[in-house]
Amino acid sequence: MVDEQTLIHDAEPDARHRLLAAAQEVFADFGYEGASVRQICTRAGVNIAGVNYHFGDKEHLYIEAVKQAHSCMSQMESVVYPVGTPAAVKLEWFIRGIVPEMHAPASPSALKLMMRELAHPGKAAGVVVDEFIRPMAFHMLELIRELLPEATQQKPMMTGFSVISQCLYYRQNRPVSELIFGKDRLDAIDPTMVADHIVEFVFRALNLPIPSHQEAR
Amino acid sequence: MVDEQTLIHDAEPDARHRLLAAAQEVFADFGYEGASVRQICTRAGVNIAGVNYHFGDKEHLYIEAVKQAHSCMSQMESVVYPVGTPAAVKLEWFIRGIVPEMHAPASPSALKLMMRELAHPGKAAGVVVDEFIRPMAFHMLELIRELLPEATQQKPMMTGFSVISQCLYYRQNRPVSELIFGKDRLDAIDPTMVADHIVEFVFRALNLPIPSHQEAR
DNA sequence: AGATGATTGAAACAACTGTTTGGAACGGAC
């Protein structure tokens, strides 16, 4: 019963978990409408009726898959700085923490699914934003307010967008970038190089002293 | 047969054009899999068989819709600078040209469809990149090479990514940004303010003199 | 006029969609 199809993991946990894992991958690859419950069930080695029994319907399975992807991903933001760390150092670590995770995430399908859901927010986006995105956003906003005390109104928010946009770009627009410049040109830039560049770019823009590990380009 | 090009809804041009217009809107709103040919045909006021007669099948209709969206959009990049314009001024105009078009595009559904296709490139992405995206990318790459003569290897490309990522952010991530900060906070920032900010941010990062219309803050 | 080719119409096609059904298999509790 189990040995016929490609399985998610070596062991075979609960059918519910296999469904969630398969749903995460298939939804991430094909989107909500593009994925079929039969495709997911086949990949999970579970009967079609399983999705209705364990989750009710396709939509609830999708929501649970997104929630799992988000919780699986949220271990990323658990960086804790020593007390008294300067805001500039925190900002640098913020960038250096996010960029590699975007390039080579611990769970590619989890990040893929989250990004897909956030690009066109549905019913599952709310909890992801509440528990994962918004805290991170306000955290960075505080950093920027500390770095730009004289900034008012929308300036800190736009500055935050300028920072995070550069960090997200390489993930959100890698496919089209590969179409433009070719896969090899894109593969030539590794995460640390990107992080170095963004840190330098942002720090120059904010009039902060560039951290040491930068040589003169 | 007067001017047929102006509008889609009031007058009724060729059934083929009505199909293309409807397909552009529906595909933009619901994606390729989410849109149904019946939905498109109903919106266009055309019989179901029309899509097969005029385009063969759904996929070719989609491809033609993307091509039309791209050509409709490509009038944007037709900015020509006077000879001898400094590269810095060109870069500033590049940013100031793109940002408002991303906020309030001439044809929202056309841009929406293009961005959707480029986020997950399919068979229609090739021509869009070849005829629209790549020329713009290489154009900006030349600007940056002129501004950073001593930059080598991937540095100009990454710098270009830093610029374009900020310009695209407000379009690509507006839904999630609204979820984070609320719609009103996002509506409070208008295109020219964003363009001002990005120009200032980029020019600071590139060690260029900030253009005049920026007041200190 | 009649003939010809392009275009449209209503209906049906097979395949697939998400969902449900009724029963079989399982494992403990009594």
Place this chain on the structure above:
DNA sequence: GTCCGTTCCAAACAGTTGTTTCAATCATCT
């Protein structure tokens, strides 16, 4: 043993999908 609740399976459900058929209509030309 019986009973019960949980889990799973094969089959079928009604509805939608993209696509096709074939006759009706239209415009155009001789």
